[in-house]
Amino acid sequence: MHAAIETLDAGGVDALTFRSLASQLSTGSGAIYHHVANKEDLLTAAADAVMTSVLDGAAAAAGADASQGVRAVVLGVFDAISAHPWVGTQLAAAPWQPAVLRLFDRVGAELDALGVPERAQFDAASVLVHHVLGVASQYDAGAHLASAQPGGRFDRSAFLDGATSALTGEVDAADLPFLTRVVRQLQNHDDREQFRAGVEIILVGISHL
Amino acid sequence: MHAAIETLDAGGVDALTFRSLASQLSTGSGAIYHHVANKEDLLTAAADAVMTSVLDGAAAAAGADASQGVRAVVLGVFDAISAHPWVGTQLAAAPWQPAVLRLFDRVGAELDALGVPERAQFDAASVLVHHVLGVASQYDAGAHLASAQPGGRFDRSAFLDGATSALTGEVDAADLPFLTRVVRQLQNHDDREQFRAGVEIILVGISHL
DNA sequence: ACCTGAACACCGTTCAAGT
DNA sequence: ACCTGAACACCGTTCAAGT
Numbered sequence: 072m073h074a075a076i077e078t079l080d081a082g083g084v085d086a087l088t089f090r091s092l093a094s095q096l097s098t099g100s101g102a103i104y105h106h107v108a109n110k111e112d113l114l115t116a117a118a119d120a121v122m123t124s125v126l127d128g129a130a131a132a133a134g135a136d137a138s139q140g141v142r143a144v145v146l147g148v149f150d151a152i153s154a155h156p157w158v159g160t161q162l163a164a165a166p167w168q169p170a171v172l173r174l175f176d177r178v179g180a181e182l183d184a185l186g187v188p189e190r191a192q193f194d195a196a197s198v199l200v201h202h203v204l205g206v207a208s209q210y211d212a213g214a215h216l217a218s219a220q221p222g223g224r225f226d227r228s229a230f231l232d233g234a235t236s237a238l239t240g241e242v243d244a245a246d247l248p249f250l251t252r253v254v255r256q257l258q259n260h261d262d263r264e265q266f267r268a269g270v271e272i273i274l275v276g277i278s279h280l
Numbered sequence: 281m282h283a284a285i286e287t288l289d290a291g292g293v294d295a296l297t298f299r300s301l302a303s304q305l306s307t308g309s310g311a312i313y314h315h316v317a318n319k320e321d322l323l324t325a326a327a328d329a330v331m332t333s334v335l336d337g338a339a340a341a342a343g344a345d346a347s348q349g350v351r352a353v354v355l356g357v358f359d360a361i362s363a364h365p366w367v368g369t370q371l372a373a374a375p376w377q378p379a380v381l382r383l384f385d386r387v388g389a390e391l392d393a394l395g396v397p398e399r400a401q402f403d404a405a406s407v408l409v410h411h412v413l414g415v416a417s418q419y420d421a422g423a424h425l426a427s428a429q430p431g432g433r434f435d436r437s438a439f440l441d442g443a444t445s446a447l448t449g450e451v452d453a454a455d456l457p458f459l460t461r462v463v464r465q466l467q468n469h470d471d472r473e474q475f476r477a478g479v480e481i482i483l484v485g486i487s488h489l
Numbered sequence: 490a491c492c493t494g495a496a497c498a499c500c501g502t503t504c505a506a507g508t
Numbered sequence: 509a510c511c512t513g514a515a516c517a518c519c520g521t522t523c524a525a526g527t
């Protein structure tokens with residue numbers, strides 16, 4: 072499992088094959104099936120291991136301030152995904168996998184400590200978790216944009232630079248009037264700041280429940 | 281493209297191979313590469329086609345009421361994902377693909393019509409889009425749970441039924457105190473209602489910007 | 490009991506050869 | 509110019525054979 076996470080960190084999901092993992096562990100590829108049921112299981116377990124360690128770390132960072140607890144948890148997960156982009160992909164790939172459940176549970180506990188009414192806790196936790204997952208799913212944009220791009224993708228740097236063609240491939244900037252207009256205020260855009268702003272919007276909404 | 285969407289609707293992503301698509305079109309597998317660059321491109325284009333048609337449909341449904349515009353768009357996308365689960369997977373799989381950009385742009389336009397201050401529109405649209413994507417990424421749970429499950433997944437029906445083991449595989453219900461406690465109020469839980477509740481929470485937060 | 494690694498049944502993708 | 513479909517380079521997964 073440790074070895075799998077190393078490979079994933081180094082080369083992403085494509086780099087992790089049963090053959091590569093077997094040779095790294097100096098064993099046969101079939102031997103891995105004695106420890107996991109299949110590849111999906113392997114990725115699920117790897118993501119769960121990362122999430123468990125992140126949530127433990129977030130506990131320490133939050134300290135005694137209940138109002139900062141949710142923020143610490145959720146930003147901790149964001150930072151983990153920045154460091155291990157494959158985790159973001161994996162969280163969004165398999166529904167209700169252990170890593171997501173742990174996150175959900177922890178967010179719910181923090182909301183409880185924050186004094187959110189009991190009947191509203193599930194909905195509230197749900198929005199925060201979905202926000203994290205939504206951001207996570209889009210997060211490896213950087214990694215993808217850094218390499219050569221197939222058609223149909225958004226080139227954010229080109230967009231932000233105000234290049235004539237904001238989009239590569241089949242989508243025309245003229246079809247996206249809002250993004251074209253709003254992009255000017257985003258010259259020094261920071262993914263983490265935007266994630267945080269989203270969390271604050273949601274927390275305001277939750278505080279009115 | 282039409283043929284690809286049919287195959288995806290019928291059998292999901294696994295059913296769509298270059299060979300199956302080629303035989304359905306009575307051509308050679310290599311011929312498809314004259315129309316798309318690769319498989320990712322094919323899925324991106326298929327999801328974009330669905331999203332474009334959904335957003336056009338949502339325009340009609342919204343009518344003249346500006347305050348219902350965002351809701352109509354976002355619920356329309358949710359319903360489309362219910363009908364075509366592979367779209368949810370695809371939206372969360374490739375970052376900033378055309379389908380996501382169209383959704384983002386449209387949500388932004390609706391927020392503008394709703395009177396959200398200009399400097400707040402990007403953050404606001406971003407939260408709503410991420411919420412949709414987060415929900416989308418978890419949505420094909422039903423499809424997966426219907427079939428035989430490998431370890432490590434959340435069995436929601438078992439959870440909701442209060443079965444002794446809420447989780448299959450390596451995660452223990454005792455590690456999830458919040459979910460274990462809150463699950464009782466979810467006996468007649470409705471995914472669409474919960475999605476809607478999340479949207480309302482976010483809209484309240486946005487209205488305070 | 491557990492590991493080995495060749496073999497199987499697939500993929501996506503390419504490309505010489507056809508039309 | 510466009511299509512064909514066999515061939516290539518991989519996968520995940522299985523399983524008889526070893527230890």
